[in-house]
Amino acid sequence: MRRTGTTRRGALTATGALALGAVLTGCGDDDKSPGRSGPVRTEAEAVRAEKKLRTTAAHTAALTLAHYDLAAGAHPDLAEGLAPLRAAVREHTEALSAGGGKAAAPPAAGPVSTDATAALKELAAAERRRADAHAEALLTAEPELARLLASVAGAAAAHAYLLTELAKETSS
Template identity: 55%
Template sequence: MRRTGTTRRGALTATGAIALGAVLAGCGSDDEGGGRTGSARADARTAADSSSTRQAEASLRKKAVGVTASLLGQYENVLAAHPATAAGLAPLRDAVRAHVKALSPAKGASLEFVRTRPAGGPQEAVRALAAAERRAAASHTAALLEAPPELARLLASVAAAASAHSYLLTELAKETKA
């Protein structure tokens, strides 16, 4: 025998339909008097917000590029000082180079590195790279809080890669002969 009357499913469906109608009714124009002044103010506010957003994004990108370029310089220095580590470090270095290019606001920006000799042997140099990758991951993760959505996704990806690199470098340091 079929039940008649109001069921729980019917009541929830009706409540959902009423809520959806209220939301859609609230999505109208902000113009109260039919004039364009409210719209002009909203356009000016949007332009100012997008300008400040672009400046904040440029600042975050510049900082992220600096951190990643410094890391790339450390890779170059370790590879120059300890060529025996090239097999393990070259793929990671290439990934860091790709991160610099992805984060760079200006396409085709040139990178310059300060050549320094890493302290200690290859094992200590690889450990230092692992620590640098952890610092880079922490820096990119901290920048997520202020980043606009598109940049936040990129920073999260780069931070995740830096964490993975740190793990791989830690394991590589265990295998590297002193």
């Protein structure tokens, strides 16, 4: 004899279908949807905001790149170990500048410590500041730029960790 009425499997299937439908309707790109909170931007405003975010992020990356150059110049024995991280920061700067934001030539990052361990710690702190700045910019970025910023922020955090570990090895 076949059961009639609502079964547990049927209820779970219906609940899952309703939840999936709710999620899919919330994923639209329509800026004028009534459920979206915050101000609605015009296309020109969105372009200006993205350009400003890119310019700021590229400048932050360029400052960190200058810091790498100063550290490698002051401590030639560290240059080989810093080269891959410096190359990645250069690529981040180029990627962030690609959308129209231009990274102005940054001023020198300041004097570098004469102690190699301290210089590495300073560089790790610069990378942490870069990661924090990019992560903060995520809050107002459009989705495509937000993905780039999240990736660059993650890389900067990884660089900070690697530099901290290199500083530990250098001190011993």
